[in-house]
Amino acid sequence: MKRILCLLLIALLVISSVFAGGSKETSDNSEAGQSKPLRFAIKASEAGRAENLRLVELAKENGIDVELVTYPDPGAGEADKLLISLMAGDEFDLVLSAHSNMNPFYDAGVMTCLDDLAADAGYDIAAVFGDYPAQFDGKYYGLPAFVDIAITIYNKDLFDRAGIPYPESENWTWEKFIEVGQKISALGDDIYGAFNPLWAHYNYMLAMQKGASHYKEDGTSNYDDPLFKEALEFYYDLGNKYHVNPEYLVQESRQMPLEYFTSGNVGMSVAGGWTSVWLTDMEKYPRTWKAGVLPMPYPEGYPKSTSVVVSSFWVPETSTQKELAFKCAALFAENMYKMGSGRIPARVDLTQEEIDSYIENDLLNAFAFDGITVDEIRAMWFDPEVKIFDEKVTGPAAAEINKIFMTEGGLYGIGEQDLDTTMMNIKEKADKAIANAT
């Protein structure tokens, strides 16, 4: 009797296990000829975002069945789980990544070149997205969904207290930034003219604005270009010499948080456009003082420029529905900015009316508390004259180069290494990293 009962229980377990896996209702999408949903890989931390759920809805409206498949966010020093998964052959159809993070995926050969897919679909990528799409070796690998354009945000209250008129987007140079920053820092010990997190790209930002490139034509690093030396010195001088930012040592040792600008003790912040959330999310960052927005400052005598981070949809090599995945990537890339998260479209085919309508209907309301105008938003994010450059290194050994800048730049920042030695070490180590990576 016991044996029969055991067998029955085991049979029940096996049967329920089989049906547990097959009970999911799969939508029949005969229009698109889909036998299974497209698998859209998404980090766990981003899975709950309304815009992603709206994208799935948008795909459905266009006859494409998409399911979100979450994967764990990599922690500090951890490997990217998605990369491991793709290298192991796991099937995914769509991924959204920042351009600077795509290099390892390209090197690993897990990305699909989109040139042929676009040609087959009769889709002109350049006509829709201009120079924004992710390219490797001259070929398209990603369709840009949105672009994060660096901005300046400032605390009007501190400008009032220092008796400084609010800065204007026209001629907003680093020289002016330093001038007003010093006046705000003079307000008190705990007040800083500006605050920027300790991120690698600030070390070379000025060089990029002056037209430098990270790599020479022979593939080695270009860090012996004097522009990089000037850029590094400029960045650390902002704190150590001009006292616009907190001194490097203070910032590093006190572990000042990323959102320190929101404390109300900081005059300005120059960072990615995503920092506008510090102004728009009043629940998370409550404040009574008003803020203003500007484009990123640029060096005097040079054209206006700003750093960007472009996020693109791409199709993994493991996809078994590449044509449909491309169609969906194009649909998402063209429309993601409409999903209600205030994204800046990476499209060059939008008319001025479409841009104005987007600013007035979707962006302006979020900045209502600060009374920010359409013109200010246009100057900050939609100025066609602004030259753009990638915020981070995007070529070989990109992650390692950023780490080298942090390590060597940090020694210069605390005064334990002179500038020439710092640049020499950066050049030497970057060349070694590039050689090992290629």
Add this chain to the structure above:
Amino acid sequence: MLSRKQREMYTAFAFIAPYLIGYLLFHFFPIFLSFIISVTDVRYISRIGDASFVGLRNYLELFSDTEFTNSVKNSLLFSIMYVPGVMLVGLVLAVLINKKLYARNLLRGMLFMPYVSNMVAVSVVWSLLMDPTGGVINNVLRSIGIDNPPMWLMSTKTSLVSVVIIAVWQGVGLQFVTFLAAFQNVPTELKEAAYIDGTNGFQNFIHVTLPCIRSQTFLLMITSVITSLKNYTIVQVLTEGGPGTSTTILPLNIVNTAFTSFRMGYACAQTVVMFVIVMAITVLQWSGRKRFED
């Protein structure tokens, strides 16, 4: 029909099978694989099929790699400071708490608390305490007339020592509890006999108590050495190996090589070297055990 002995043997295997399978899969197999990968040029972001055999090239490169030699030096320095530090502090604390003290149980709990504390929280607190510009420690030092207090975690000259201080503070709980437990097993008649023979408290401790707890001391020493050489978390969360590379210890360098430089083959060669170093030190300690215990 199985004999009783055979049945017992199979049952025993059945009981240890889950651990054994886990060990083979997640410990032995990766260690074995590390040896294989260390003689290839496998990159983290390349297909395994693209890798080729490079012989001892990775090992030879280690000798000329200043980042590697620097990390080995830092690891050894870390161990040289950490092991005596944590043993000595643990022993002294155990001796003090072993006496009849007011609120002894509370103190015992407090001393053990860092050992079970979250390392990230510990690092945040210590970073603030050691902040050279406005931290509590340097403010106290300045208030007693020290004009140029140490830069602690923010200088290449003091960062490793600072990390060791925090590591000792965090890890001493285990040593302290183990020593305290060992003290309870020291026969009182031996101590009393030594007192009758005219020893004072210190002599009694050196000549009676310490020899009686040598097995536990040896165990703690072995585990401390291994722990200190394998240490990763505390350095990662406190300094990430900086300033410069002043606190980049070997495990940190291995992780950077594998996941920032993506050189998995070369990283594995470093892990093999680390494995050999840890193994050699452990074997040396074991071989000296008998003399130590005699």
